[in-house]
Amino acid sequence: MYSTCLFCHAPLGVNESIEHFPVGRRLAFDSGKGRLWVVCRTCERWNLSPLEERWEAIEECERRFEGTRMRASTDNIGLARLPEGLELVRIGPALRPEFAAWRYGDQFGRRRRRTLIQAGLGFGALGAVVAGGIAAGAGIGGFGWMIMQSGRYLVEGNPRAVVGYVPGFDGQPLAIRRLHLKHTRWQTDPSTGEHRLAIGFKRGTITLTGEEARRQAGILIVHANRRGGNRTEVQRAVDRIQEAGSAEVLVASMATQREPPPVWRKESAVRNVEAFGMHPERRLAFEMALHEEQERRALQGELIALEHAWRDAEEIAKISDNLLVPESDEEWLRKQREKP
Ligand SMILES: [Zn+2]
Incomplete structure (x- = not known):
């Protein structure tokens, strides 16, 4: 996996939260489409991760996102901040927010x-x-x-x-x-x-x-x-x-x-x-x-900008992934989509 931003060459940083993907301080993921990006904190652009490193990492991101107290969501994008500092941007229908006692x-x-x-x-x-x-x-x-x-x-x-x-x-x-x-x-x-x-x-x-x-x-x-x-x-x-x-x-x-x-x-x-x-x-x-x-309002304020960035990144990902997706990954994607 690369460690610098493809656009501005700034270091992407590391995280200790996602075992299968220790790169980046902010990760964006879409388990429905099987995408994973590292969001560069210098230029805010989205670096699509290599296909072969994604699958376990996406599942890990999903688990950590669901288990996090502090998160905000619109209808199709969510932002969570893990206690260790890593930020997760989740693409997909919102989960019900819970109040952590x-x-x-x-x-x-x-x-x-x-x-x-x-x-x-x-x-x-x-x-x-x-x-x-x-x-x-x-x-x-x-x-x-x-x-x-x-x-x-x-x-x-x-x-x-x-x-x-x-x-x-x-x-x-x-x-x-x-x-x-x-x-x-x-x-x-x-x-x-x-x-x-x-x-x-x-x-x-x-x-x-x-x-x-x-x-x-x-x-x-x-x-x-x-x-x-x-x-x-x-x-x-x-x-x-x-x-x-x-x-x-x-x-x-x-x-x-x-x-x-x-x-x-x-x-x-x-x-x-x-x-x-x-x-x-x-x-x-x-x-x-x-x-x-x-706290939630602060996160909410960022979501609108994130949603724009995601739409652009998704356009590019769709093209580059479709050139590369091997059959086994198509299978994985199909299973993900069938999940309730
Ligand atoms: Zn950058």
């Missing part, structure tokens, strides 16, 4: 453990301060308020901590603090159906739309879910997405038409208000779905 378990579990450890260390230090104060003869009364307040910060995080920025009322960046997460709502515009992110500040509400709303929601939701989740909570959140059918549907169904509660209210008035106005379990599901959707 297991990828989230670890991430949320780690986050949860980290918060618990931080809170534990904090409580330890707080205990030492209290003990020191009592030893020094200070009354416990004076400490009372401080202890309660600090204890709450340790569990919920400091409400004044900055968690993001947004273009403010005067065009200057405006700091979003943790306390604002209670005043943040994922909304639907009742007239257009478009999604928005509304964040309530003392001076009024700032509403983001389109890509900016999704991007900012993706950042803030991680802070809102700082406690992560245990295995059961993560599983329940995953179930919610599966019941919804897709990440996109869940993201849409989590939107509200309500406005965020105003910030000028006394803090005690919003004490029981949840960040994003969502219960923790729903919020976990929302974070998963939002990130899943974003």
Whole structure:
């Protein structure tokens, strides 16, 4: 097998994912027609592979594609990114996208453990301060308020901590603090159906739309879910997405038409208000779905260009393969086509 691009002579790179075809960083395959290309990442042109090296490799590509969590498809072309970095372009009718639950378990579990450890260390230090104060003869009364307040910060995080920025009322960046997460709502515009992110500040509400709303929601939701989740909570959140059918549907169904509660209210008035106005379990599901959707949109964006490239490459492959296909390969192709 060649190792450089036939068009621009740049190296095609190697992969360790496809045992029978260790060349290339992006492979395109069509098991229906029995084609396999290496897509050059320098000039993006498709290098048709030699016939005799294709068959096992195509089957391997198909298996890896089906087993991959992160993939996007149009009706007749799909793109998947394997964990090792190899990208697979699959030609053929789309497979049903599945939502892979297991990828989230670890991430949320780690986050949860980290918060618990931080809170534990904090409580330890707080205990030492209290003990020191009592030893020094200070009354416990004076400490009372401080202890309660600090204890709450340790569990919920400091409400004044900055968690993001947004273009403010005067065009200057405006700091979003943790306390604002209670005043943040994922909304639907009742007239257009478009999604928005509304964040309530003392001076009024700032509403983001389109890509900016999704991007900012993706950042803030991680802070809102700082406690992560245990295995059961993560599983329940995953179930919610599966019941919804897709990440996109869940993201849409989590939107509200309500406005965020105003910030000028006394803090005690919003004490029981949840960040994003969502219960923790729903919020976990929302974070998963939002990130899943974003990744898929990124892949989706590439698919249109890929579809054009494939149509050109297929024209050439049809001609060159038909000059070369031996009878045994015709047989293989026929079997492939008969597969259910
Ligand atoms: Zn090239």
